[in-house]
Amino acid sequence: MKSTPAPMxxxxxxxxxxxxxxxxxxxxxxxxxxxxxxxxxxGLCLLQLTIDLYRRRAPAPDDxxxxxxxxxxxxxxxxxxxxxxxxPSENVMFTESSHDPRERVRRELVVWxxxxxxxxxxxxxxxxxxxxxxxxxxxxxxxGTNWRNALLYGGAGALxxxxxxxxxxxxxxHAGFLTDFIVDRLG
Amino acid sequence: xxxxxxxxxxxRDRTRFMIEIMFSSLLAMLTSPHMMGLMLLAVAIGLVVGVxxxxxxxxxxxxxxxxxxxMQMIPGAVFLLTMHAVNGTSGQISSIMFGVPxxxxxxxxxxxxxxxxxxxxxxxxxxxxxxxxxxGGIIGAIVFAVMIPILEPVVLAFSPAEFFLLALLGIxxxxxxxxxxxIFQGLIVGLFGMMLATVGMDPYTGTPRFAGDLLFLWDxxxxxxxxxxxxxxxxxxxLAVKGGAISSVSRExxxxxxxxxxxGVMEVPRHWWLAIRTSIIGAxxxxxxxxxxxxxxxxxxxxxxxxxxxxxxxxxxxxEGVIAPETGSNxxxxxxxxxxxxxxxxxxxxxxxxxxxxLILGIQPGPAMITERLDLVWTLIWALVVGxxxxxxxxxxxxxxxxxxxxxxxxMLVPFIVVMxxxxxxxxxxxxxxxxxxxxxxxxxxxxxxxxWPRAPFVIGLVxxxxxxxxxxxxxxxxxxDFFLRPLSLVLIGLIAITIAYAVYQNLxxxxxAQQPVAP
Numbered sequence: 179m180k181s182t183p184a185p186m187x188x189x190x191x192x193x194x195x196x197x198x199x200x201x202x203x204x205x206x207x208x209x210x211x212x213x214x215x216x217x218x219x220x221g222l223c224l225l226q227l228t229i230d231l232y233r234r235r236a237p238a239p240d241d242x243x244x245x246x247x248x249x250x251x252x253x254x255x256x257x258x259x260x261x262x263x264x265x266p267s268e269n270v271m272f273t274e275s276s277h278d279p280r281e282r283v284r285r286e287l288v289v290w291x292x293x294x295x296x297x298x299x300x301x302x303x304x305x306x307x308x309x310x311x312x313x314x315x316x317x318x319x320x321x322g323t324n325w326r327n328a329l330l331y332g333g334a335g336a337l338x339x340x341x342x343x344x345x346x347x348x349x350x351x352h353a354g355f356l357t358d359f360i361v362d363r364l365g
Numbered sequence: 366x367x368x369x370x371x372x373x374x375x376x377r378d379r380t381r382f383m384i385e386i387m388f389s390s391l392l393a394m395l396t397s398p399h400m401m402g403l404m405l406l407a408v409a410i411g412l413v414v415g416v417x418x419x420x421x422x423x424x425x426x427x428x429x430x431x432x433x434x435x436m437q438m439i440p441g442a443v444f445l446l447t448m449h450a451v452n453g454t455s456g457q458i459s460s461i462m463f464g465v466p467x468x469x470x471x472x473x474x475x476x477x478x479x480x481x482x483x484x485x486x487x488x489x490x491x492x493x494x495x496x497x498x499x500x501g502g503i504i505g506a507i508v509f510a511v512m513i514p515i516l517e518p519v520v521l522a523f524s525p526a527e528f529f530l531l532a533l534l535g536i537x538x539x540x541x542x543x544x545x546x547x548i549f550q551g552l553i554v555g556l557f558g559m560m561l562a563t564v565g566m567d568p569y570t571g572t573p574r575f576a577g578d579l580l581f582l583w584d585x586x587x588x589x590x591x592x593x594x595x596x597x598x599x600x601x602x603x604l605a606v607k608g609g610a611i612s613s614v615s616r617e618x619x620x621x622x623x624x625x626x627x628x629g630v631m632e633v634p635r636h637w638w639l640a641i642r643t644s645i646i647g648a649x650x651x652x653x654x655x656x657x658x659x660x661x662x663x664x665x666x667x668x669x670x671x672x673x674x675x676x677x678x679x680x681x682x683x684x685e686g687v688i689a690p691e692t693g694s695n696x697x698x699x700x701x702x703x704x705x706x707x708x709x710x711x712x713x714x715x716x717x718x719x720x721x722x723x724l725i726l727g728i729q730p731g732p733a734m735i736t737e738r739l740d741l742v743w744t745l746i747w748a749l750v751v752g753x754x755x756x757x758x759x760x761x762x763x764x765x766x767x768x769x770x771x772x773x774x775x776x777m778l779v780p781f782i783v784v785m786x787x788x789x790x791x792x793x794x795x796x797x798x799x800x801x802x803x804x805x806x807x808x809x810x811x812x813x814x815x816x817x818w819p820r821a822p823f824v825i826g827l828v829x830x831x832x833x834x835x836x837x838x839x840x841x842x843x844x845x846x847d848f849f850l851r852p853l854s855l856v857l858i859g860l861i862a863i864t865i866a867y868a869v870y871q872n873l874x875x876x877x878x879a880q881q882p883v884a885p
Contacts, residue, residue, distance in 0.1 A: 186816045190553050208572035211834040219556040226549045256667025263680035289605040316780035352797050
């Protein structure tokens with residue numbers, strides 16, 4: 179995947195600068211390690227930003243050879259002999275499925291939506307209610323299984339996790355901030 | 366256990382002591398139903414994970430960490446190492462049968478394995494690859510064992526105070542592993558991990574750094590939550606976004622008989638000299654941090670081509686083209702364990718996560734592994750040997766059914782793994798606030814994945830951060846600023862500087878042609 183790395187560099191720069199800034203108010207011994215790590219990190223971020231800009235001005239030429247030919251070149255470099263690979267055309271090894279960028283962003287938002295909903299729901303309603311609902315909903319609407327399989331796999335998965343964590347490992351999972359309130363209201 | 370504690374002189378009876386430890390570790394492992402049960406479970410999980418598309422070795426370790434959290438040190442380490450070591454043994458099943466490599470290591474096997482399957486020799490290719498993989502794992506462990514007495518004086522030259530520079534060197538190497546043109550990104554990510562390690566109560570002044578009134582952060586950032594957030598959640602989100610299964614691949618190539626499988630097994634003794642050579646190459650490549658996880662397989666494949674009298678058969682279904690990368694790839698694990706355990710420098714990204722898990726279990730990599738924890742080192746070596754033997758035996762019988770896992774739709778695994786990760790994060794400390802931390806760090810982790818930044822250095826930085834800080838304070842207390850002028854410190858600083866200088870050169874030189882592919 180070819181993407182501009184600048185947003186991550188900027189994010190890291192902001193994080194390091196903020197942490198070093200906050201640490202400046204700590205006693206010398208407490209801020210020592212933060213400075214030892216943070217100040218060089220800020221320098222590296224600035225260097226990386228320079229590299230990002232340099233690359234944007236002089237982008238690397240795209241290598242249009244397919245992955246199979248690249249693999250042949252690699253073996254030829256190591257072995258000092260050239261061999262030809264005969265990979266059947268239907269092989270999926272050297273192909274990368276790609277979505278349209280807008281479609282990709284849409285899918286990312288949907289999946290992140292599921293993840294955030296899972297966390298918020300766990301915090302409010304607890305694991306016991308959220309996990310089966312999440313599994314079934316994801317299997318049905320995101321993985322594209324039919325209702326019967328979604329209920330079967332999702333229900334079985336939730337049951338196994340309940341037995342594994344709460345019964346076998348005796349772990350007390352978060353019950354949810356609103357669960358008691360809702361149960362009381364329902365009588 | 367120390368040699369001195371065992372009542373033997375440090376020099377004279379060192380060999381006898383080593384042999385005693387070697388066999389007592391094996392005996393303790395084989396006679397413990399608990400340990401053997403854990404190993405069987407680890408082999409089963411490792412094989413399933415290896416063959417299932419979308420779940421890599423690193424991810425499986427990250428997900429297993431919450432389960433080994435309360436375990437004793439040795440059983441926990443054996444469980445994780447065995448699971449990691451056998452991942453690759455089953456990974457090539459889908460490479461050979463369907464032309465779909467489990468991960469980067471298996472790509473070299475596909476070159477000859479899949480054409481063999483297309484010619485109706487799937488059983489022969491599978492028999493050869495599984496046996497070669499098992500043999501490679503065992504020889505890799507032997508190479509590691511042989512290197513212990515050779516490297517002992519080097520390892521013992523390091524004092525705990527030098528751990529700070531070793532941590533920086535580890536981050537530099539693992540950043541280099543991510544790709545020479547991404548080393549600065551790797552270093553930034555590694556330092557980000559180290560920075561997060563400073564969150565919590567400062568041991569010297571009692572200042573709650575970056576924690577304020579958030580009591581749950583006073584003990585520091587949850588390692589398990591951070592590892593799951595940076596590795597597991599982003600991988601799963603990416604898998605869900607990518608979607609789809611490989612069910613379009615023909616299952617015709619998967620047909621084989623047990624007779625064919627046995628013929629394949631016999632191909633390894635028939636090419637024994639190649640198998641031994643490539644195993645040793647793989648183990649040595651594994652010891653060198655920065656060469657990348659798939660390098661061993663490609664080096665060994667290239668070596669097989671180089672030394673063959675009939676190189677024209679390669680790429681069209683030569684069995685040597687299956688044996689060489691498989692032995693090399695699995696032998697690498699034994700080699701990679703050496704810098705991980707003795708120097709705290711993981712040689713691969715998988716080893717980086719494994720080392721994080723080891724630290725959580727209380728295993729402190731470094732010279733003490735030789736002086737005080739030789740029993741653990743030998744137990745881990747035996748775990749590699751026994752784990753590989755069990756895996757090969759298992760696979761030869763159940764391969765036909767294990768292969769069906771290749772057709773599992775990746776998107777169907779996502780919700781289960783996400784729930785496991787969320788539960789793991791919560792269970793690690795029983796704090797609901799960790800779920801919020803999980804979301805925040807997962808967003809950063811996904812950003813790293815999305816923009817193709819390396820993530821493995823984060824784990825090294827995070828797990829070594831506290832030790833590095835303690836070591837830095839200790840070193841400065843003992844030697845002041847002269848600490849940086851000690852001969853070993855200068856060597857370490859020199860290595861870091863050379864690696865970074867090379868990366869600067871690689872980044873700024875005029876670009877052209879393809880970079881050698883390196884697994885992140």
